[in-house]
Amino acid sequence: MPTATIILNRTETHDSLTISAPTPGGLHGRLQVPGDKSISHRALMLGAIAQGETRIQGLLLGEDPRSTAACFRAMGATISELNSDLVTVQGVGLGRLQEPIAVLDAGNSGTTMRLMLGLLSSQPACFFTVTGDDSLRSRPMKRVIQPLQQMGAQIWHRHGGFAPLAVQGRILQPIHYQSPIASAQVKSCLLLAGLTAEGNTTVTEPALSRDHSERMLKAFGAEVLVDPETHSATVVGPAQLQGQTVIVPGDISSAAFWLVAGAIVPGSELVIENVGVNPTRIGILEALLAMEADITQENCREVAGEPVADLRVRSSALKACTIAGDLIPRLIDEIPILAVAAAMAKGTTVIRDAAELRVKESDRLAVMAAQLNRMGANITEHPDGLDITGGTALTGTEVDSYTDHRVAMSLAIAALVATGTTTIHRAEAAAISYPEFTTTLQQVCGV
Ligand code: S3P
Secondary structure: OOEEEEEEEEOOEEEEEEOOOOOOOOOOEEEEEEEEEEHHHHHHHHEEEEOOOOEOOOOOHHHHHHHHHHHHHHHOEEEEOOOOOOOOOOHHHOOOOOOOOOOEEEEOHHHHHHHHHHHHOOOOOOEEEEEEOOOOOHOOOOOOHHHHHHOOEEEEEEOOOOOEEEOOOOOOOOOOEEEEOHHHHHHHHHHHHHOOOOEEEEEEEOOOOHHHHHHHHHHHOOOOEEEOOOOEEEEOOOOOOOOOOEEEOEOOOHHHHHHOOOOOHOOEEEEEEEEEEEOOOOHHHHHHHHHHOOEEEEEEEEOOOEEEEEEEEEOOOOOOOEEOOOHHOHHHHHHHHHHHHOOOOOOOEEEEHHHHHHHHOOOHHHHHHHHHHHOOOOEEEEOOEEEEEEOOOEEEEEEEOOOOHHHHHHHHHHHOOOEEEEEOOHHHHHOOOOHHHHHHHHHOOOO
């Protein structure tokens, strides 16, 4: 029987991933996904500003956490060579970041830029300049600049609120900010800015976003109050942070690719071990279960303040569902791969309230609709979502990641159920959050 062919073609500038994937018998195996990206950023940042040593096990070695590590090294934190076994961070202590002598480069990482801005704005007597890559310099920063300015921050930006940015750090005032969007990056930025402010800094969101900052700040010794009813989080300043041991669970946003692959490739059974299943992140499980995917959580446990489980997926016939409202922030990064699942499901899946996807690493609504439609899917774009009518056969063709890591990997999973050969251009984007993606793809396909 023919097996899959998965070839990564490297050139000096870009990689392309060519997949022709008859997968007789389906995908099989037990696998591990790399460390959670959100938790990895926060462990490096809190380690850098805490007193004493932080030890991080399971750090994601993707490009985004590397950007965070480089920025905080430039501000005086001693961070050991990055590896997934153990990274040690010698923190400078709260309010004691050093003025860097060069521009801080957040690369492709919105989390690095937005969270870091909270710390830079509240760092007295230091001046900072911050930039990022083409994608990040076109992403909105006003959402953090405006509330930081309400706290008294001094920030300069390009017209429209885009990076490059300049910051003159100073002592800030606490505020209660009613955020118009459910964004963990906005919330975390303000909580970090509030660490050195005198009093309570509170962020109230329209729906609950991921709460890794609240959990980790508490573990490092800050007083953090959360009100799940009103979706509010408060940090009491000035805080004291002491270095800790952080054990980073596998990233459910990376596991999502295998959950969908296992669900849509007939005959598959995969177990993804050690996945973080924080309630603010498991919207993907809820959506796939609503689509009648066969997914079970096993070996559920708590590791260093975060719930963790092994996830088993077996292929099954999927049905369309509606994904909207409060569910969106809990699966915000998984909508590209959910679009692939929906393209294979019976009926029309409706995604709404997801306009935020237009300002991610790419315009994920436009890019996923266009690229999957090139493969034969039936997707209609809406200002804040997609209608995806599943069940049309996908055909391999040339598609493009638009340099967006989650788009690149979602298209690779779509290729597993397409006839013929699919070539994904600019596939190197996967390294932002999942450097081992192609190797694991080959492994589960038995190549
Ligand atoms: C993240 C929050 C989310 C998410 C991003 C990581 C975080 O962004 O999309 O990948 O680590 O706080 P928003 O806060 O902009 O929704």
